Amino acid sequence: xxxxxRSIQNRPRWEVLTExxxxxxxxxxxxxxxxxxxxxxxxxxxxxxxFLFHGFNxxxxxxxxxxxxxxxxxxxxxxxxxxxxxxxxxxxxxxxxVPFGIGAAIFISEFCGPRLKxxxxxxxxxxxxxxxxxxxxxxxTVMNPLIINLFHxxxxxxxxxxxxxxxxxxxxxxxxxxxxxxxxxxxxxREAALALGVTRWQLVHRVLLPAAKNGLLAxxxxxVGRGVGETMAVxxxxxxxxxxxxxxxxxxxxxxxxxxxxxxxxPVHSDHYQVLFIxxxxxxxxxxxxxxxxxxxxxxxxxx
Amino acid sequence: MTSRKQLSEVMARTLFLLMxxxxxxxxxxxxxxxxYQAWPILSLDFxxxxxxxxxxxxxxWSPLLGTIYLVVISLAVAAPIGVLAAVFLNEYARDNWxxxxxxxxxxxxxxxxxxVHALFGLxxxxxxxRLGKSILAASLTLAIMxxxxxxxxxxxxxxxxxxxxxEACWNVGATRWQTIRHIVLxxxxxGILTGVILQVSRAAxxxxxxxxxxxxxxxxxxxxxxxxxxxxxxxxxxxxHLFTISTxxxxxxxxxxxxxxxxxxxxVLAVNALSIIIRxxxxxxRKW
Amino acid sequence: xxxxxxxxxxxxxxxxxxxxxxxxxxxxxxxRNEVLGIIGPAQSGKTTLLRILNRTLDDVPGVVITxxxxxxxxxxxxxxxxxxxxxxxxxxxxLPVGLPLSIFDNVAFAPRMAGIRDRGELAERVxxxxxxxxxxxxxxxxxxxxxxxxxxxxxxxxxxxxxLSHDPEILCLDEFSIAIDPVTTxxxxxxxxxxxxxxxxxxxxxxxxxxxxxxxxxxxxxxGELVELDRTEVIFSDRPANRKTYDYVNGLFG
Numbered sequence: 001x002x003x004x005x006r007s008i009q010n011r012p013r014w015e016v017l018t019e020x021x022x023x024x025x026x027x028x029x030x031x032x033x034x035x036x037x038x039x040x041x042x043x044x045x046x047x048x049x050x051f052l053f054h055g056f057n058x059x060x061x062x063x064x065x066x067x068x069x070x071x072x073x074x075x076x077x078x079x080x081x082x083x084x085x086x087x088x089x090x091x092x093x094x095x096x097x098v099p100f101g102i103g104a105a106i107f108i109s110e111f112c113g114p115r116l117k118x119x120x121x122x123x124x125x126x127x128x129x130x131x132x133x134x135x136x137x138x139x140x141t142v143m144n145p146l147i148i149n150l151f152h153x154x155x156x157x158x159x160x161x162x163x164x165x166x167x168x169x170x171x172x173x174x175x176x177x178x179x180x181x182x183x184x185x186x187x188x189x190r191e192a193a194l195a196l197g198v199t200r201w202q203l204v205h206r207v208l209l210p211a212a213k214n215g216l217l218a219x220x221x222x223x224v225g226r227g228v229g230e231t232m233a234v235x236x237x238x239x240x241x242x243x244x245x246x247x248x249x250x251x252x253x254x255x256x257x258x259x260x261x262x263x264x265x266x267p268v269h270s271d272h273y274q275v276l277f278i279x280x281x282x283x284x285x286x287x288x289x290x291x292x293x294x295x296x297x298x299x300x301x302x303x304x
Numbered sequence: 305m306t307s308r309k310q311l312s313e314v315m316a317r318t319l320f321l322l323m324x325x326x327x328x329x330x331x332x333x334x335x336x337x338x339x340y341q342a343w344p345i346l347s348l349d350f351x352x353x354x355x356x357x358x359x360x361x362x363x364x365w366s367p368l369l370g371t372i373y374l375v376v377i378s379l380a381v382a383a384p385i386g387v388l389a390a391v392f393l394n395e396y397a398r399d400n401w402x403x404x405x406x407x408x409x410x411x412x413x414x415x416x417x418x419x420v421h422a423l424f425g426l427x428x429x430x431x432x433x434r435l436g437k438s439i440l441a442a443s444l445t446l447a448i449m450x451x452x453x454x455x456x457x458x459x460x461x462x463x464x465x466x467x468x469x470x471e472a473c474w475n476v477g478a479t480r481w482q483t484i485r486h487i488v489l490x491x492x493x494x495g496i497l498t499g500v501i502l503q504v505s506r507a508a509x510x511x512x513x514x515x516x517x518x519x520x521x522x523x524x525x526x527x528x529x530x531x532x533x534x535x536x537x538x539x540x541x542x543x544x545h546l547f548t549i550s551t552x553x554x555x556x557x558x559x560x561x562x563x564x565x566x567x568x569x570x571x572v573l574a575v576n577a578l579s580i581i582i583r584x585x586x587x588x589x590r591k592w
Numbered sequence: 593x594x595x596x597x598x599x600x601x602x603x604x605x606x607x608x609x610x611x612x613x614x615x616x617x618x619x620x621x622x623x624r625n626e627v628l629g630i631i632g633p634a635q636s637g638k639t640t641l642l643r644i645l646n647r648t649l650d651d652v653p654g655v656v657i658t659x660x661x662x663x664x665x666x667x668x669x670x671x672x673x674x675x676x677x678x679x680x681x682x683x684x685x686x687l688p689v690g691l692p693l694s695i696f697d698n699v700a701f702a703p704r705m706a707g708i709r710d711r712g713e714l715a716e717r718v719x720x721x722x723x724x725x726x727x728x729x730x731x732x733x734x735x736x737x738x739x740x741x742x743x744x745x746x747x748x749x750x751x752x753x754x755x756l757s758h759d760p761e762i763l764c765l766d767e768f769s770i771a772i773d774p775v776t777t778x779x780x781x782x783x784x785x786x787x788x789x790x791x792x793x794x795x796x797x798x799x800x801x802x803x804x805x806x807x808x809x810x811x812x813x814x815x816g817e818l819v820e821l822d823r824t825e826v827i828f829s830d831r832p833a834n835r836k837t838y839d840y841v842n843g844l845f846g
Contacts, residue, residue, distance in 0.1 A: 027392055029386075030388070031392075033410045033451070044423045047427040100326060104327050107323065107324045111321070125580070126331065127328070130331075130334075130572065132418070133544075141562075168330060171327050199313050202312075229416070259423070263426075268431075283417050283419065284420045287420075
């Protein structure tokens with residue numbers, strides 16, 4: 001009786017060997033992500049570590065606004081103005097993008113018919129696909145004259161410009177995560193509220209927003225992460241002034257823009273070059289923490 | 305519903321609609337404005353001619369070809385690694401702390417700013433691996449940038465295949481790889497393709513990662529010749545070219561940067577539209 | 593040549609998922625070509641018991657298995673080729689599953705994966721198994737249409753054909769009738785009656801009458817414990833060894 005079972009075992013040996021090889025390749029690729037994350041941190045850190053441990057003044061870096069890497073007499077690496085530059089543009093962008101993004105997420109999730117929903121989602125996806133350098137170009141050629149004309153300022157490359165562009169860039173991710181957060185709120189909440197006779201505005205305001213607040217927080221965090229790390233658009237739209245802004249019309253420079261603007265001219269392995277890599281480490285650390293926090297929250301929603 | 309409630313309802317709907325439109329309308333206006341400004345020079349000639357006269361005239365052939373090289377090579381590296389990594393995570397990995405760390409690493413890799421990728425590419429590929437500033441170094445940098453999203457979207461595509469199919473295969477003595485090869489992969493290929501195609505537009509649009517690893521200000525190559533670049537050459541790229549002629553070169557005729565922007569944006573939008581079409585077709589041709 | 597000894601031996605099998613013990617010391621033997629019925633309410637461990645046999649329990653996170661489970665004298669956890677073991681055991685799950693392949697490829701899948709490539713041999717095997725599962729007449733003209741488009745009852749018979757396609761020695765059915773209509777259930781019960789001469793059958797079911805109709809011996813599993821295992825007539829009589837058996841069989845609980 002068992003003879004038939006045995007007759008069905010004739011996989012050619014080469015096939016079994018190939019399969020083993022493929023499975024090892026799969027495992028290797030699987031752990032590649034860890035290798036790359038560590039690799040990125042390692043190589044960026046490595047290029048800046050020389051100066052970091054011999055001569056880098058942490059207090060000056062975080063406390064001073066005097067950024068003079070090319071000075072003949074007195075080189076200073078005070079990055080405070082750059083940090084504030086990044087923060088100001090990001091904060092402004094979030095102040096605009098978060099309400100509008102969540103508003104759009106609410107509209108798509110609660111007020112919209114299926115066909116309009118599909119169209120809007122596709123449009124927002126296309127908005128997200130526009131490259132950063134094109135946004136910077138728009139900041140230069142569209143926003144710039146617009147701001148000069150509307151606000152009568154001498155230059156239109158400033159915190160306002162950068163903030164608006166960054167807001168438009170960040171909206172898609174806020175809408176997407178926000179919509180996920182709203183979708184995760186059980187329908188039973190909606191049914192119960194409507195049975196009680198509330199208006200849809202009250203439903204949103206009193207039931208959905210509180211219930212989805214974790215997800216909405218994650219959306220904001222991801223937007224912040226995006227904003228801090230954004231490079232080309234802010235490089236082209238915020239001007240080139242290393243200063244702490246006193247108004248929205250002031251030009252600033254962000255951490256990311258500094259690296260792009262100065263890396264080309266800094267001699268390889270010089271102190272200046274290494275400080276730029278140290279800024280890279282700082283950026284990596286900030287976005288690492290922000291994205292980690294957001295992901296932990298998002299994983300909490302999606303698993304419910 | 306009372307009239308007060310009706311009014312509140314309408315107001316809420318209008319408010320949120322306006323907020324949405326304020327996000328959506330800019331897209332249409334932007335694309336329209338770009339096309340309008342670029343109109344005078346858009347032509348086949350524009351695509352096939354090199355930039356001339358210190359980039360104040362001519363076309364975008366060398367940046368266009370450079371971008372194509374970068375996209376093709378970076379995806380040729382990232383797609384296989386990304387798909388196999390996703391296969392590992394979704395089909396082989398057990399639910400333990402190690403897997404959680406791998407997943408965390410993927411998410412964090414996705415959040416790394418593009419300038420940090422540039423620094424990494426410079427430190428690792430250009431200097432450490434001694435590839436020098438080259439198409440190869442720049443493509444590898446782009447590959448690592450697009451890898452995490454390919455992993456995430458492939459995982460989603462694989463997870464959409466019902467578990468019951470896998471269990472039915474194991475019950476009849478198929479190995480894990482046999483199950484993946486014959487049932488899981490063929491039925492998730494559309495989703496995987498969508499994810500990879502979306503990264504085409506990302507790789508084409510990024511500037512910072514290629515700026516210090518292989519893209520240059522200017523390089524003249526043979527016009528109209530598809531194999532004009534070598535793997536270890538430096539190249540021009542559309543994204544970098546747009547940056548250059550809008551900020552680094554004075555007295556550029558207005559239409560040129562707009563033309564470059566239009567070519568870049570329309571290729572990106574076309575590629576995204578393609579992936580959306582594939583996704584819609586996927587929904588109708590499901591086998592279960 | 594027939595291997596002597598019981599086809600299946602389980603000795604003091606304990607299974608737990610994390611801290612939850614699902615099987616608490618099961619011991620039993622199954623003889624060649626007998627039909628063993630396993631009855632018991634939901635969550636009593638029937639599915640776990642079957643899945644131990646073909647080792648598809650290995651993947652469940654946090655599972656701990658102690659005790660011996662021997663098929664033809666060899667412990668399943670020490671067998672060299674787990675895939676060969678799975679081909680020895682046919683498994684039919686509660687919910688019907690048609691693979692997203694053609695009907696022909698559904699039934700040819702297992703032999704192909706085991707290395708059989710000859711078109712003629714595959715075709716012969718497919719027809720034989722579909723006939724045994726009483727599905728042949730309904731699908732013979734559309735063997736190349738998708739298996740997922742069949743009805744639930746047809747898909748369950750397709751699953752049986754798939755299970756037969758790799759010449760199993762032991763056929764396990766886990767509540768096979770739970771999602772199909774009574775007519776198909778009867779058809780499949782007839783299929784099982786015809787198969788018993790060729791293989792050992794283990795039938796886990798929540799329909800006690802089904803065990804009564806088909807099984808030579810029946811075991812009553814309650815909360816992970818084998819309360820009683822005896823000839824079917826005894827289990828369904830007025831005086832089974834255990835009071836709980838009588839209560840369950842007569843619908844007083846579960």
